[in-house]
Amino acid sequence: MHNTGLLRRLGAMIYDGLLLVALMFLATLPFIALRGGEPVEPGELIYQIVLLVVSYLFFVGFWSRSGRTLGMQAWCIQVEAMSGDSPSITALNVRFFTAIVSLLVFGMGFWWQLFDREGLTWHDRLSRTRLRYYPKPEE
Numbered sequence: 687m688h689n690t691g692l693l694r695r696l697g698a699m700i701y702d703g704l705l706l707v708a709l710m711f712l713a714t715l716p717f718i719a720l721r722g723g724e725p726v727e728p729g730e731l732i733y734q735i736v737l738l739v740v741s742y743l744f745f746v747g748f749w750s751r752s753g754r755t756l757g758m759q760a761w762c763i764q765v766e767a768m769s770g771d772s773p774s775i776t777a778l779n780v781r782f783f784t785a786i787v788s789l790l791v792f793g794m795g796f797w798w799q800l801f802d803r804e805g806l807t808w809h810d811r812l813s814r815t816r817l818r819y820y821p822k823p824e825e
Contacts, residue, residue, distance in 0.1 A: 689805045690763045690817035692796065701757030706744055713740045742782060749778050763817045773815045781813035 713736055717726040726733050748755040753764040753772060765781070767773040773781070788795020788808045795808030802811075810816050 688819045690819045691805070692799050694761050694763060694819060695796070695799075695807075695817060698755070698757035698761040698763055701760055702744075702755045703757075705756055706741060709740050709744060710737050713737060746775070746778050746782050749773070749781070750775055758817070762821055763819050765815050765817055768814050768816060773813070777813045777815050781809050781815050784809040784812045 714726060714733075717730075717733055717736075718724070728734075745755060748758075749765050752759075753766060758764060765773060765778075767777060785795070785807075788798075799805050799807045799810075806816060
C-alpha cells in the first residue's frame with residue numbers, strides 16, 4: 687500500500703465525475719418536468735441544493751460503505767483514517783466539504799499534494815484522512 691499520486695487521484699476524479707454528471711442529469715429531470723419542459727435556471731437555490739445533496743450522497747455514501755467510490759475502485763485507491771482504520775462519518779463530512787474548497791480555489795488544495803512532504807492534499811490534512819493505493823494482487 688502506498689500514498690496515492692496526483693495522476694491516480696485525477697483518474698478516479700474523472701471516472702467519478704462522469705458518473706456524477708449522469709446522476710445530476712437524473713436529478714435535473716424532475717425540475718424540467720415541473721416546468722413543462724423549460725430549462726432549469728442554474729442559479730436556482732433549491733436546484734443547487736439538490737445537486738449538492740446528490741454529490742454528498744454519492745461520495746460520502748460510497749466512502750462510508752466501502753471506503754471507495756466506483757472511480758476509486760477502478761484506480762485501486764481507498765480513503766482511510768490516518769491510523770489506517772475506516773474514517774468516521776465526521777471525518778468524511780469534513781473531507782467532502784473541504785474537497786469542494788480545494789477545487790474552488792483553482793484546485794490549489796489538490797496541487798498542494800505535490801509540495802506536501804507526505805503527499806497529502808488540503809482535505810486529507812483537514813479531515814485527517816488519506817487515499818491509499820492498494821495494487822491488485824498478481825494472478
